[in-house]
Amino acid sequence: MTDLDWQLRGACRAHPDLDADAWFPHESDLAAAKTATDVCRKDCAVVHACAAWALDHGERSGIWGGLTAKDRRKILRERAKDVDRETNAVALYRKLRPGMRSDYQAHVAVADAFRVHHRTVLKWVTAAASHEGAPAT
Ligand code: SF4
Secondary structure, eight states: OOTTGGGGGOGGGGOTTSOHHHHSOOTTOHHHHHHHHHHHHHHOTTHHHHHHHHHHTTOOSSOBTTBOHHHHHHHHHHHHHHHHHHHHHHHHHHHHGGGSSOHHHHHHHHHHHHTSOHHHHHHHHHHHHHHHTSOOO
C-alpha cells in the first residue's frame, strides 16, 4: 500500500467517457470543469485525499478533488495568509508576554487583536514552540 493508493479508488476511473478536455479543461471552459467536478463531488469516495494531494504537490492544472486550478490557487493564497497571520500572532504574543501577569492574559490580548479565540492563540504559540523545540512560554 502506498500513499497514492487512493487513486485506485477514484470515481474518475469509472468515467472513461470523460476525456482530457473534461479533466484538464481550459480555465474559461466552465461547463467542462463542472462535468468533472460533479463526478468528484458527487461520486468519489477519495475526494478529500485527492484534493489534499493536489494542493500539497502544487498541481497547476486539471481537476483534482473537485477543485479547479483556480480553486486551488485561491486556497493556497488563503493558506499563505493564515501562515502569516499565525506567525504575526505568535510574534505579538512573545512581545506582550513579558509585561503580562500570565500566559492566559497574553493569549487573550493577542486573541482580541487577531479576532480569534484565546485557545487558538494558545494552539499557535504551542505549535511554534514545538517547531522550535522550545517551551511554549
Ligand atoms: S476526486 Fe475527482 S479527480 Fe480525484 S480521484 Fe476522485 S474523481 Fe478522480
